Amino acid sequence: MHSSFTRLQNVFGFFTTVAFVLGAFIAATDLGAPRTPSGIIKTDNVQVVKGRPHYYSPKKEEYAIIRFSLEADLSSLFTWNTKQLFVYVTADWTGPDNANNSAVIWDSIITNPSADHLQNLGPIAMKKLKKSAEGKSIAPERGLLKLKNQKPKYQITHPSGKIAETPDVTLRLHYNVQPWVGLLTWNMDKPFGVWQAMSGGVSDYFTLPALKSKDSKAKDAKDKAGAKSKTKSKKP
C-alpha cells in the first residue's frame, strides 16, 4: 500500500539501516589503525602520611603519596574515531594471601579536538584547549606525555588502613580509548592484529617508606619555613 504513512516508515527504516551500517563501518576501521603505545614511568618522591578519610571521621588511616615521572607516546591511539583517551597510572601490589591490590594514583582525559567542546572546563581553559589544535580534527601530538615529579591526584590507602612499608609496589601506565562509536579498548598484554602491546609502561619495584613521624614532619616544616609543607589529610 502506498499511503504517506508507509512512505514515512520506509524512509525512517532506510535511514536507521544506513546509520547503523555506517556506524559499524566506522567502528571497524579502528581494527585497521596500527597502535604502538609506549611509556617510561618511574617513581620520584614517595611518602606515607596519616590522615582521615573525610573531615569528620574519627578514624585515622595511612596514605601513600607517590610522585612519579612519566614519558609516554600514545599518539598512535588518536584516529578519526577517537573521542577521547583516558590515561591512568595505577599502583599495584600483592598483599597477604596473594590478594592483588590496585589503585589509580593519577588520571587524565585527553580529548581529540573533535570532542574538545564536550570537556568540562572553564571558558579560559577551553579557549586555550581549542586554540592548541585549531583547524585540526585529530591531534596525535596530544598523546605525547611528559610529566616530571608529578604530584599524584589521589592519595591511596588500603581498606585495613595500613599501607606503610608495603614491599614490591609497581606503577603501571594504562589507557582506555573511547570511540565516537564502537568498542571501548584498553591496553593489552598481548598484541592483537595491528595493535601492539604497550612497550614499557611499568616502573621498577619499590617499597613504600615507613610512616612519617611527627618529629620528622615538624622538622620538615621548619626546613621549608612554613611554605606549603602541610600534608593534606583529606580523602583523595
Add this chain to the structure above:
Amino acid sequence: MFASLQNPRHLAAQIMNFGLVLSTAFMMWKGLSIVSDSPSPIVVVLSGSMEPAFQRGDLLFLWNRQLLSETAVGEVVVYNVKDKDIPIVHRIVRKFGHGDKAKYLTKGDNNVADDTELFAKGQDYLERSDMIGSVVGYIPFVGYVTILLSEYPWLKTVMLGIMGLMVVLQRE
C-alpha cells in the same frame, strides 16, 4: 481506511502481528541478556558524570562475564547501590583483593570525588555482585528517546496510541 475493522479475521491477524513484534523484541532482549550474563545488557546513560566520553542519552553495551580476566581497575562498570534502583555508570579506580570478596571503589571521570558518598550507609566499597556489567560498546545519542519518554510521560501515551492505531489500521 477502517476496512480492517469490519473484518474480524483481519483484525485478529493484525493484533497477532503486533503481539509477534513485541515478543520478538522481548526475546532478543532476553537472549542478549543470557549471552552477556547481565540483567540489563543495554543501558542508557542518565547523567553527565562520565563526560565527555558518555553523555546523556548515549547507549552502552554491557558484558558481565569474566571469561579471560577478572573485572579490573580502569573498567567502566554499571552498578546498583544497595536498596536503590538507579544504575550508575562509573569507572573502577581501586580494587583490593580478588574473586567474590574483592572490594571495588568507583568514580565518575567528570566527578571530583569518588563514589563513597553515593554508596549506602556503612558501605565503603562495592562487591562484584553489585555490578550488572562492564561497558564494552558505545553508540551515541540513540537512547535519548527513552530519556524523553521518562521525562515527558504524556509522550508515552501518545506513542503507544499511535503505534497501536498504525498496526491495527495497517494493511498487508
